[in-house]
Amino acid sequence: MTNKLLTNVMIFDGTGKKSYPGEVLVQGNRIKKVAKGTDQIARNGAEVVNGEGATLMPGLVNLHGHLGYADTATLSAIGEIPPEENTLITMYNARKAIDNGITAVVSGASSKPRMDIVIRNEINAGRIPGPRLRAATPQIVTTGGPWDPRQLHMHHTSFELIADGPIEMRRVVREMIREGVDIVKLALSGDGFIDHTPEGTMTYCEDEIAAACEVAHSRGKRLAGHARNDTAIRACIDHGITFIYHASDASEKTLDALEKVKDKHYVVPAIGILYVTLNEAAEWGISKEWALSHRFDREIEKACATMNKMLKRGIRVTPYGDYGFAWNPHGADNRDLEHFVNLLGLTPAQTLMSATKWGGEGWAGSDPVEFGLVKEGFLADLLMVDGDPLADITLMQDRDNFLMIMKDGQYHKAPVRRRAAQRKRAAAAAE
Amino acid sequence: MANKLVTNVMIFDGTGKKPYLGEVLVQGNRIKTVAKGKDQIARDGAEVVDGGGATLLPGFINIHAHTTYLDTTTLASVGDVPPEEATLQAMHNARLVHDCGFTAVISAAASKPRLDVVIRNEINAGRIPGPRMKACTTQFVTTSGPWDARQMHMHHESFSTVMDGPVEVRRKTREMIREGVDMVKIALSGDNFSAQHSDEHSVTWAEDEIAACVEVAHSRNVKVCAHARSDESIRLCIKHGIEFIHHATYASEKTLDLLEKHKDRFWVAPALGAIYATLHEASDWGMDKEFALARHFDREIEVGCQTMMKMFKRGIKVLPYGDYGVAWNPHGTDHRDLEHFINLIGFTPEQTLMMATKWGGEAWASWGGGVEMGQVKAGFLADMVMVEGDPLADITLFQDRDNFLMIMKDGQYHKAPQARRAAGRKRVAAE
Numbered sequence: 001m002t003n004k005l006l007t008n009v010m011i012f013d014g015t016g017k018k019s020y021p022g023e024v025l026v027q028g029n030r031i032k033k034v035a036k037g038t039d040q041i042a043r044n045g046a047e048v049v050n051g052e053g054a055t056l057m058p059g060l061v062n063l064h065g066h067l068g069y070a071d072t073a074t075l076s077a078i079g080e081i082p083p084e085e086n087t088l089i090t091m092y093n094a095r096k097a098i099d100n101g102i103t104a105v106v107s108g109a110s111s112k113p114r115m116d117i118v119i120r121n122e123i124n125a126g127r128i129p130g131p132r133l134r135a136a137t138p139q140i141v142t143t144g145g146p147w148d149p150r151q152l153h154m155h156h157t158s159f160e161l162i163a164d165g166p167i168e169m170r171r172v173v174r175e176m177i178r179e180g181v182d183i184v185k186l187a188l189s190g191d192g193f194i195d196h197t198p199e200g201t202m203t204y205c206e207d208e209i210a211a212a213c214e215v216a217h218s219r220g221k222r223l224a225g226h227a228r229n230d231t232a233i234r235a236c237i238d239h240g241i242t243f244i245y246h247a248s249d250a251s252e253k254t255l256d257a258l259e260k261v262k263d264k265h266y267v268v269p270a271i272g273i274l275y276v277t278l279n280e281a282a283e284w285g286i287s288k289e290w291a292l293s294h295r296f297d298r299e300i301e302k303a304c305a306t307m308n309k310m311l312k313r314g315i316r317v318t319p320y321g322d323y324g325f326a327w328n329p330h331g332a333d334n335r336d337l338e339h340f341v342n343l344l345g346l347t348p349a350q351t352l353m354s355a356t357k358w359g360g361e362g363w364a365g366s367d368p369v370e371f372g373l374v375k376e377g378f379l380a381d382l383l384m385v386d387g388d389p390l391a392d393i394t395l396m397q398d399r400d401n402f403l404m405i406m407k408d409g410q411y412h413k414a415p416v417r418r419r420a421a422q423r424k425r426a427a428a429a430a431e
Numbered sequence: 432m433a434n435k436l437v438t439n440v441m442i443f444d445g446t447g448k449k450p451y452l453g454e455v456l457v458q459g460n461r462i463k464t465v466a467k468g469k470d471q472i473a474r475d476g477a478e479v480v481d482g483g484g485a486t487l488l489p490g491f492i493n494i495h496a497h498t499t500y501l502d503t504t505t506l507a508s509v510g511d512v513p514p515e516e517a518t519l520q521a522m523h524n525a526r527l528v529h530d531c532g533f534t535a536v537i538s539a540a541a542s543k544p545r546l547d548v549v550i551r552n553e554i555n556a557g558r559i560p561g562p563r564m565k566a567c568t569t570q571f572v573t574t575s576g577p578w579d580a581r582q583m584h585m586h587h588e589s590f591s592t593v594m595d596g597p598v599e600v601r602r603k604t605r606e607m608i609r610e611g612v613d614m615v616k617i618a619l620s621g622d623n624f625s626a627q628h629s630d631e632h633s634v635t636w637a638e639d640e641i642a643a644c645v646e647v648a649h650s651r652n653v654k655v656c657a658h659a660r661s662d663e664s665i666r667l668c669i670k671h672g673i674e675f676i677h678h679a680t681y682a683s684e685k686t687l688d689l690l691e692k693h694k695d696r697f698w699v700a701p702a703l704g705a706i707y708a709t710l711h712e713a714s715d716w717g718m719d720k721e722f723a724l725a726r727h728f729d730r731e732i733e734v735g736c737q738t739m740m741k742m743f744k745r746g747i748k749v750l751p752y753g754d755y756g757v758a759w760n761p762h763g764t765d766h767r768d769l770e771h772f773i774n775l776i777g778f779t780p781e782q783t784l785m786m787a788t789k790w791g792g793e794a795w796a797s798w799g800g801g802v803e804m805g806q807v808k809a810g811f812l813a814d815m816v817m818v819e820g821d822p823l824a825d826i827t828l829f830q831d832r833d834n835f836l837m838i839m840k841d842g843q844y845h846k847a848p849q850a851r852r853a854a855g856r857k858r859v860a861a862e
Contacts, residue, residue, distance in 0.1 A: 084518040084549040091519065092558070118515040127523065 002047050003027045004409070008038060009051035009384065014058040014360070014373040016353035019390060024056060026380040029409035034376055049415045051384055054403050057352065058372050059103025059131075059381035060396075061359025062320035062333060064224075064245055064268040067093045067119060067133070068111030069159070069324025073284045075193065076149045078111050079158035086112055090119045093330045094130030100331055100399050103381040103407045104363045104371065107136035108224055108245060108268070108321060109185040111159045117180045129412055132381075134363060136183035136224065137161060137176040140169070140212065145203040146191040146226070160187075166211035173215040184216045186241070188225045189232035192294045199228040199248070199299060206235070213239040222365055228299070230254050237261060242365070245321065246270060248303040250310070259313040266362040269307055270321025271339040273328045274300040281327040304343050311346070316358045319351065334396040341393050348393045380409040386418050433478050434458045435842070439469065440482035440817060445489040445792070445806035447785035450823065455487060457813040460842035465809055482817055483851045485836050488784065489805050490534025490562075490814035491829075492791025493752040493765060495656075495677055495700035498524050498536055498564065499546040500590070500756025504716045506624060507580045509542045510588035517543055521550045524762045525561030531763055531832050534814035534840045535795050535804065538567035539656050539677055539700070539753065540616040542590045548611040560845055563814075565613040565798070568592065570658070571603060571644065572618040576635035577625035577658070591618070597643035604647040613798065615648045617641065617673075619657040620664035623726040631660040631731065632681065634667065645671045652798065660731070662686055669693060674797065677753060678702060680735040682742070691745040698794045701739050702753025703771045705760045706732045713759040736776045743778070750786045750794070766829035773826055780823045813842040819851055 004026040010019040011034065023041050025033040035041050068090045072078050081089065090111070097105060110116035116135035123130035138161045141148050149158035163172040173184055188204050190197030197203055216223050217240065224243035225236045230251045236244045237257050244267045250258070258265060277286055278296040291297070307317045319336040322328060340351040360372015371379035384404035387395045395401045405413040435457040441450040442465065454472050456464040466472050499521035503509050512520070521542070528536060541547035547566035554561040570591040572579050580589035594603045604615055619636050621629030629635050648655050649672065656675030659665050662683045668676045669689050679699045682690065690697060709718055710728040723729070739749045751768040754760060772783040792805015804812040817837035820828045828834045838846040 082545060082549075083514045084543075084545050085553075087515040087518040088522070088549070088553055088558070112515075114513060114515050118513075118519070122516075122519050127519070 001028065001409075002045060003032065004049060005041060005043065005046040006049045006051055006056055006382070006384070009054055009056035010388065011374050012055055012057040012349075012352060012390065013375060014353060014356040016349045016357070018349070019055060019388070024374060024382070026382070026406070026409050029380055031374065031376055031378050031380050031382075034374055049404070051403075052418045052421050054418055055385040055388055056374060057383050057385060057389070058356035058360065058374055059383055059405070059407065060101050060334070060355050061104045061106075061318075061363055061372060062097070062102050063106045063243060063266055063318050063359055063362045064108040064270055064321030065097070065105035066108055066111070066322065066324040067097065067105065067330075068115040069093075069330075070111065071324060071326050071329045073326040075147060075325070076156065076158040079149060079156060081111075083112055083115075086115060087118060090115050091122070091128050091130075093324070094119055094123060094128065094133070096331045097333070098129055098131045098405060098407065098412050099402075100334060101383045101396065101402050101405055102131050102333060103383075103405070103412075104132040104359065106134040106224075106243065106363055107183055108243070109136050109139045109159065111138065113138055113161065113176065114179055121180075131407065132363065134182040135180065136185050137173075137181050139185055139187045139226065140172060141187040142203045142208070144196060146187050146194040146197050163208070166207045169208045169211040170215050173212050177215070177219050177221060182221060183243070184212055184221055184223045186212055186223060186225050188235055189228040189246075191226070191228060192296055192299055199295070202229065202231045202235075204235070209235055209239050213241065233258070236265070240264065242266065243268060243362070246303065247310075248299055248306055250306050255309055255313060258310070258315055262313070262315045265315070266358065267307070267310055267315060267317045268319075268321045269303045269317065271300065271303060271319075271343055272332070272336045273322035273325070274303065275339055275343070276328045284327045286327065300343070307344050311344075316354065316362070318354045318358050318362065320355070331399075332397070337393050337396055348390045351393065352389060380406055382406045384415065386420070432459065432842075433476060434463065435480060436472060436474065436477040437480045437482055437487060437815075437817070440485055440487035441821070442807050443486055443488045443784060443823070444808060445785060445788040447781045447789070449781075450486060450821075455807060455815070457839070457842050460813055462807065462809055462811050462813050462815075465807055480837070480848045482836075485851050486818050486821060487807060488816050488818065488822070489788035489792065489807055490816050490838070490840065491532045491787050492535045492537070492795060492805060493528070493533055494537040494675060494698055494750050494791055494794045495539040495702050495753030496528070496536035497540055497542070497754065497756040498528060498538060498762075499542040499550060500524075500762075501542060502756060502758050502761045504758040506578060506757065507587070507589045509590040510580060512542075514543055514546070517546055518549060521546050522553070522559050522561075524756070525550055525554060525559065525564070527763050528765065529560055529562050529838065529840070529845050530835075531765060532816045532818075532829065532835050532838055533562045533765070534816070534838070535563040535791065537565040537675070537794060538614060539675065540567050540570045540590065542569070544569055544592065544607060545610050552611070562840065563795070565795070566611065567614040567616050567656070568607040568612050570616050570618045571600070573635050573640070575628050576618050577622040577629050578618065595640075597639045600640045600643040601647050604644050608647070608651050608653055613653060614675075615644055615653060615655045617644055617655065617657050619659045619667060619673075620661040620678075622658065622660065623728055623731055626726050631727070634661060634663045636667075638667070641667055641671050641673075645673065654798070665690070669697070672696065674698065675700065675794070678735070679742070680731055680738060682738050687741060687745060687747075690742070690747055694745065694747045697747070698790070699739070699742060699747060699749045700751070700753045701735050701749065703732065703735060703775060704752075704765070704768045705754035705757070706735065707771055707775070708760040716759045718759070732775065739776050743782075748786070748790050748793075750790055751783060752787070763832070764830070769826045769829060780826050783826065784822065813839055815839045817848065819853070
């Protein structure tokens with residue numbers, strides 16, 4: 001494979017620093033060289049891609065993906081989709097994610113036990129397109145926990161695995177490790193959607209959490225926790241649950257504890273689902289009235305305040321999460337970047353740093369893989385974007401703005417000309 | 432959509448007549464006009480495809496397909512593959528057979544209950560490429576029938592569904608009709624591969640079970656096909672109206688008389704390829720000549736070929752293909768069957784291609800709905816392939832998928848027209 005030399009680009013390198021004009025040489029699956037200015041890197045037979053001033057940046061990383069979720073209008077409707085169809089839907093969602101510039105995903109729960117695993121393996125075998133994927137279990141929940149869809153008179157299944165007691169928890173986690181998961185997801189707290197287990201409640205007991213963590217950690221697997229309240233966040237910290245999802249309500253004491261171990265955790269609030277549930281879900285039977293009666297306004301307010309406190313303490317907070325429902329569908333994930341700017345008050349540069357540098361760190365964990373920065377030696381997961389996302393973060397929401405999508409040194413989307421350039425050329429041809 | 436006008440092609444129209452130079456106009460999903468000679472059809476803004484003298488034929492139709500079989504090295508190991516992986520591989524297989532010029536397949540058994548149904552639906556929805564497909568059940572077998580993979584001490588799954596007694600047969604047939612099959616497959620006779628408990632001369636179903644299956648299927652416009660190697664099993668197919676008789680090796684003169692009387696209602700597919708490959712080419716997979724001879728594969732192919740010629744002379748419809756989808760007879764090599772029909776049975780290339788197109792189309796049309804396919808004829812569905820060279824002079828050229836210069840299904844390109852390779856070579860040479 002010939003080297004690829006990306007020239008005449010504005011490099012946003014993922015660190016949050018200002019973009020600079022430069023060139024990037026890709027050799028094999030890695031970034032071989034990064035240079036400031038033009039004509040700095042010897043051509044030496046490399047395939048030269050002229051970026052025409054477009055922005056070059058690291059691929060986006062979602063630390064809270066649900067590729068198996070099927071954009072259904074209710075949470076429990078996912079269970080009605082059989083495994084065969086769900087496999088195909090997950091495959092399409094994987095393609096959609098990388099089409100939108102997301103080159104790596106840590107799953108925050110699969111829709112069926114083997115779904116993430118199968119799609120990860122198929123992507124890794126090169127048979128279908130998709131991002132680097134860390135495969136997760138379904139939500140592991142208690143009887144009566146969020147997303148326990150069963151009724152006493154009738155069997156139902158949704159996207160959950162039910163485990164009660166430390167022994168059953170052990171068995172369920174071991175079973176999923178046998179199948180090949182990377183991430184074990186526990187539904188620790190309740191949720192605003194669930195009347196019998198709202199967001200302020202805790203659903204798992206200490207011995208059950210400890211059992212899951214003991215088994216997972218003994219095999220080098222990481223965990224993720226659905227943790228909306230202070231107790232659940234504390235449990236994540238105490239038990240070493242790497243990915244803390246939502247984390248809306250953290251006390252100062254909990255923040256102190258988290259700050260102390262901030263190198264071990266990632267917080268992913270999944271602001272998007274709260275925003276759309278509150279503002280855009282009426283078509284799906286979720287009225288403003290319903291959302292208010294389920295405290296989604298308060299949840300988003302608390303979450304934004306908490307994220308700001310965390311960021312000030314240097315705790316890594318990253319965007320994305322909970323895309324995969326009808327009112328918050330796959331492909332809209334990059335709205336989360338806008339939410340980070342508008343609702344959390346981060347700068348676009350901070351937001352993109354968290355979506356790339358921090359995302360890459362989160363995906364890698366203790367594995368010796370390095371991506372998320374435009375930096376020599378890092379894996380060549382790169383995007384070329386038409387325009388300046390630091391000036392307009394919303395341009396990430398139109399996938400046609402991705403002029404090139406590269407994963408592991410290979411094009412998912414081969415370079416296309418900038419649209420402005422195309423327009424100019426078309427205008428010139430017309431004259 | 433603009434009309435497509437395919438010009439300058441030698442048309443093999445599917446009837447078995449000599450090819451002639453002509454033009455074909457496609458409007459929407461149908462063949463609008465077929466004309467002999469050049470410049471006979473008004474261009475009228477149609478997209479003109481210059482075939483450069485290549486051969487235009489109807490798309491191929493396989494009436495004994497196992498598109499969802501997984502090219503495994505043993506029959507039973509199909510059962511080891513979970514539904515998620517099987518779904519993805521079935522999808523890859525559907526694309527592969529379409530790439531090989533098949534535009535319609537009638538399944539003769541799926542590898543898992545819902546797999547054909549799911550892949551058919553996904554193709555029909557336009558989300559994945561593949562041929563038109565009639566979806567089948569798994570092999571319905573009785574306890575101790577061929578491919579009953581269970582053992583007393585341990586649960587196994589293969590590609591079969593085991594049932595005993597007319598009521599259970601009814602229920603299983605109804606269940607699969609609920610899931611959406613077009614066809615039910617019963618393993619009526621035994622097989623050389625399962626000779627230890629049910630060999631090719633046996634009948635493994637009781638009449639009340641056969642009757643139960645056919646009654647339920649025919650009440651819903653679902654057709655039935657049978658694995659029927661023994662004389663008695665073929666006779667039972669005729670008696671019970673099982674439309675697709677697969678293998679049909681050991682038909683006696685009396686059975687042939689009976690079949691001839693009802694020849695318009697039945698289709699026979701010997702599936703010679705699998706037998707040929709087992710006898711001659713399977714030693715890499717642990718089936719040496721000794722194994723094959725001990726199971727009488729030599730006699731199977733010899734008698735099978737004689738029976739097929741006898742049937743053809745009586746006007747009974749005999750068609751190529753079948754049983755591709757195992758490691759030693761893999762998907763994508765299906766067109767070797769055309770060569771077998773010529774070399775082993777003694778049909779002419781014209782007869783063989785007529786069987787693979789016109790007769791296949793008639794078999795497909797037997798479901799009703801006024802569908803016409805399998806010929807290059809005005810009013811017929813525009814399922815056509817353009818091939819490099821003259822297949823009547825060399826039937827093996829279908830075995831190289833690069834010889835397919837165009838593959839069209841329902842008036843749409845699966846493979847857009849390419850210049851002839853000879854023409855391409857000439858052009859290169861001239862430059």
